[in-house]
Amino acid sequence: MMRGRFAPSPTGYMHLGNVWTAFLAWLLVRQMGGQLVLRIEDIDEARSHAEYKRAICRDLRWLGLTWDEGPEVGGAYAPYTQQERYAHYQDAVERLAGKGLLYPCFCTRARLMGVGAPHAGETAVYDGHCYRMHEKERAAASAVRTPSWRVHVPAEKIAFADMVCGTQEVDLARAVGDFRVRRADGLYAYPLAVSVDDMEMGITHVVRGRDLLAQTPAQIWLIQTLGGTPPAYAHIPMLVDADGNRLSKRQKGLTVRELRAAGKKPEAILSALAVAGGLIPERGGRSLEELVRSCDWYGLRPTDISISSILSHL
Known part of the structure; x- marks a missing residue:
């Protein structure tokens, strides 16, 4: 069965950029008759907070973007919060x-x-500086500094067909290089955690922002190296402000809680996103059922989307 996921980080309140990704992940799953997994990616312990996790669930439910597995629902692949999955990441590191x-x-x-x-x-x-170290150099360095841990990647090509960006092919060693899997402070790095989670949770389709496209070859290689099957990827256009910068959780007036307080309705928000993204031709608040029936997921605009075009439809 097709299995998609939405994997937000609880480092702030959900803004329209997060909703855009959640909506497209939800839409693809519902149109394909699959299952949607909600996973909380909170390995950034310093910035992640329980209140934001609760707010993510609350905002998604208010929007109607419900999930089939995850926090508050459960499922066969629990736990669905990364801070509860460290043993899984350590096992991968040891492998x-x-x-x-x-x-x-x-x-x-x-x-x-x-x-x-x-x-x-x-x-x-990364230039491979520490990979070329001799054992005596490593011993001397370890006496004064706790190391991070990197994985040495081979000089091979990784090719995949992105559902939005088309065929991609990169030389793993030249374009990605040796990447960290565990930080010096003991925390696990994002490429490792997300790869292990997608593999172990049986995720078949990943919808996420185009800013993560460059990380995908490393994750494909990592999943394959650990014996898994990589999912299909769809790297969607970003929502950007007037200066072309992607939205952040620090920008005001664009979070779900602010839009809700301003009297905006869930169907209006999702319909505005669908129009701006080229999924439906005309404005107007459509129900979730109507959006599933009428949205052309593969008609998605290839370029970044201005937040002003979305707000003009609200």
């Missing part, structure tokens, strides 16, 4: 270590910032 793929990294933040990206718009790729 990678058993394959001889992990090595300690002693680089400071300043050094990593200095590595930089060779061209504007490119993501900085």
Whole structure:
């Protein structure tokens, strides 16, 4: 069965950008007769708060974007909160270590910032400095600094067909490089956690923002290396402000709780998103059932969407 997921981080109240992703994930699942998993990605312990987790569930229910598995519902793949899944991530780390793929990294933040990206718009790729260390160097470094742990990736191509962005092919070592799976403070890194969760929860389709497209080859390789089957990916256009910056939880007037307080209705919010995204041709508040029937998910606009175009339909 098709299994999708919405995996928000409880670091603030849900804004329209979060709703956009949740709506498209929910819509794809409902149109394909699948199951939707709600997973709370709270490995950023310093910024994650229980109140925001409760607010996410409350806002999704108010919008009508209900889930089939997850917090407040349960399911066969519980727990659905990442801070309760650390044992799963540690098991994956040990399996990678058993394959001889992990090595300690002693680089400071300043050094990593200095590595930089060779061209504007490119993501900085780790230069393998600590991978090339001799054992004596590692022993000396470990005496003064707790390392993070990186996975050494092979020089191979990763290709996949994104449901929105089309065919993608990258050289894993050159475009992604050796990435962290565990931080120096002991917390697990996002690529590891999300890959393990998607694999173990049987996720077949992932809908998320285009800002995560560059991370996808690493996650595909990681899932395959751990013996799983990668899901199909759909990296959707971002909602941006007037300056072209993606929405953040610090921007005012765009959270679900603020829109609700302003008297906006759930069907109006979701319909405005659907119109701005090119899923339906005309404005007007449609019920959830009507949106499932009438939205053309594959007619999604390929470019980022201005928040002003959405607000104009509310």
